[in-house]
Amino acid sequence: MKGLGLLRAVKEGLVGEIAKEQANLGIYMENPVGIGEHSNLVDEVCGFVDRLATAQDKLNMTQELITKFEMLVEKERIIEEWGTFEDNDEDEDDEREE
Numbered sequence: 001m002k003g004l005g006l007l008r009a010v011k012e013g014l015v016g017e018i019a020k021e022q023a024n025l026g027i028y029m030e031n032p033v034g035i036g037e038h039s040n041l042v043d044e045v046c047g048f049v050d051r052l053a054t055a056q057d058k059l060n061m062t063q064e065l066i067t068k069f070e071m072l073v074e075k076e077r078i079i080e081e082w083g084t085f086e087d088n089d090e091d092e093d094d095e096r097e098e
Contacts, residue, residue: 004066004069004070004073007066007069014055014058017051018055021048021051025045025052028045
């Protein structure tokens with residue numbers, strides 16, 4: 001499914017964004033003295049936390065959409081394979097008339 005592929009691509013991009021922000025935050029946390037060009041480390045760390053939270057929220061929503069889309073695709077597959085209850089009711093009505 002094309003839509004599912006797009007959502008999975010978004011998910012992978014967000015996973016990469018989270019990994020990048022975590023790596024950068026790790027550098028700040030392990031050696032804040034070595035980051036000479038940034039005078040306000042608290043603001044920098046706050047920025048990392050903000051970007052991580054945003055990316056994590058987006059990742060959670062993307063995963064929820066993927067799950068819903070997969071369920072919809074599966075439902076459509078089952079209906080295509082087995083028909084709907086209404087289809088079955090019509091078949092039973094046809095059998096009764098005969």
